[in-house]
Amino acid sequence: MMPLQVLGKLASDTAFKTRACERMIDLESNDGVVQMRLRSLMTDMGTEASLWLVPNFNQPHEKLFPFILPIADLDHGLHHCMLETVLGYDEVLWYTYEKQVSALAKLFSRRDVVNRFVKFQILDHPDIPAAAKESLASMFDKLCPSFVKHRWKYSFEVLHWLSSRQGFFKYLQPNILKSDHDSDMTRDECDAFKQLLSDDMQSARFWAMAHSELVLHTWGFEVSEWLHACPCHSKVERKKMKPPCVWNGRRLIEVSGGKMSAFHTNLLSLRLESNSSASKSISDLREKDSETASKIAIGFATAKQKVALWFKQATSYLETYPWNLVNVLSFLCAPSDVNCFKTSKAFASSLVQQYDAGLLRNMGQFSRFLDSANSLGQSMREWSSSDSPIMNAELYQELLGYGTALLCMQRLEAKHHLVAQRMSTARGSTPATISANLRRALNSDVHSDNFRENFPRYMFEFKKLVDLPWQSRAELARLISGYHLHTMFANVSVEQALIAQVTHERNAGAQANVQCLRDQVAHMKTMLAEGDFYAMPVAVAPNGDTTYNVLQLLSLQPSLKKYMQRVLKVDDPWHQKLSVMLLGQVAVRDNTSDIMLVDNDSPLPLTMTEDFSFESVCYGQVELDPSIFFKFDFKHVYRFDTVDFTTSFVGLSDLEVDDSETALVDLKLQKHCYI
């Protein structure tokens, strides 16, 4: 644990934070040894992300941390992904549902309300058998968790609590509220809650929305749980471990081998129909209000695609070079058999081949793993070409150095929260005090005999800590924890200029056609809506036959988000692109009319007929150039009015697979309007 650094409100740009970080490290080690041994730097996508690329101020052609793998916190990434679900659903439906969840959570997180509900609706209920009353009442021993709408895990916990007690809520009466307006609820929440109790259709809508959301949230929870676990212990073993396994959260080896892609595939395979609770609640709603049931089914599918897009943006870089170098150690996390080495060697071999073909260059110090002129590169080549299970120790240690990187910073976030709490309540606590307390809590050095033996000597060596002059220990503490800003960093203009120069070099060449793209995107923003389904012409044959792309628009500017490829400006698949779900292509033919020719003798696209409909069973997310919409001057772009999702279960007995079923999703689009 390193000391806190406190920066003034106006001194929190990259230069100040870099200097503060340098100071943290210099306090802990001599001669920049930590900078050279640092193998990963994890931050969220805030200002600190700039430190991945920041130059060494003394040698601007080199990086401050030359050997690091940049890692974006996956907790933050997942948080942003899960918040995308709100954008998938119909706005009115969503906000009504959200108020109802909030109202229920507020009510059932209070012991007095829960006790009243248990007494009147369970213990005193004449229809519930006496033998079952106690066990049913015990389900309410645990109160409903708090609902914080901007924190998806809170939302998941509330939904999980509510859905597992769904059967009881049919007994809920308006008199659960002590008065017309509950003091904890807002007026809107109170109204939405009363509607939920009095209107069967509202209740059906609520549960359909809740179960639909829970399907996505359960997926998110599984990902989060996996990320925070270790590769070496089972769930049962982990619960018993004290202290927790040090490998918790260190899953880069498996992630670089494709685990996030597997989760992505799992997400895309989620179906409301394959979840019994969601399926039942949608069916119940369809009987009462088929239009809303369809809206929720479409909302679920759209939300799923939006989450999938963000998830890919947040995690795909981890499976690319240089992050995937550690996948050479995949045998550590695979069953111990001969194949685990074969897989590792085959992967190492493919990396070497790519490098020799001129790829995988320009990634700084990582070429040392593949270049034949380097000892690590030689060892990698030896590993990839031999049958021996022996890996060179230097290569092994270097790879494991990267492979042990954490992927989530929940632990640090918790400390941050602690600091915030302490600073707000204990006015006497200085950052230095809190920092020292945290260090003592986290590190066992003060308990070691070695520390105790050397302690008297350290008491006389405080001058070694900082080069600047200080008169009292209080002043020394301020210098260490940083809030002596003007003394430490009176002028960072040189550093700011260096950072700006590096940034400018990285951005050079990326400005071509920007104005044209902006105009196109601005036009599309006024004409198209994210989440809607469109048909647009992509090609016209000489005889006039027109090929239309049928697609769902997921994001007009996916590159507005912050993700690793964008920050590093390498292989960014979303740069200046649209993200769409491509549902298929359809050819429109019209043999009866004459072909219309424009000035340059190329035929115009044929228009679609009024009763056009399209059915898709196969689709996938792709990135398209915005100019594709303007190929025919943005004409002949159609929006589909009616969209429906149906799931057919088809037995595979013909394929000699017993007791198996597969789900095919048919997307039916009917009607259209001309834009």
Next chain:
Amino acid sequence: MLYAREFYFSGDHQWFCHLRLDSSPQFAKNYLLGELDKVSFPGSIRSDLADTYLLVKDKLLFFGKSKSELQLGMFVDRVDLKSYGKSSVANISA
């Protein structure tokens, strides 16, 4: 910090580290918090065994002295593929 300079983060043994940085603005100040994880390889590399180190799944041994220090155990003998198993863990270099 002086102790850390001398023993934890000195350059005389084999270790790597991972840094996590986060900050949040509060009370007109920006609190920058960093956490450093140290991964050390306690067994010194002997020249005669330099090419024979290997570590296999579920045989990783940890004897981290603190929550923020991760030490990895490793095999110091040539490992026969067929002998993977808990009994192999006996050859751990401390």
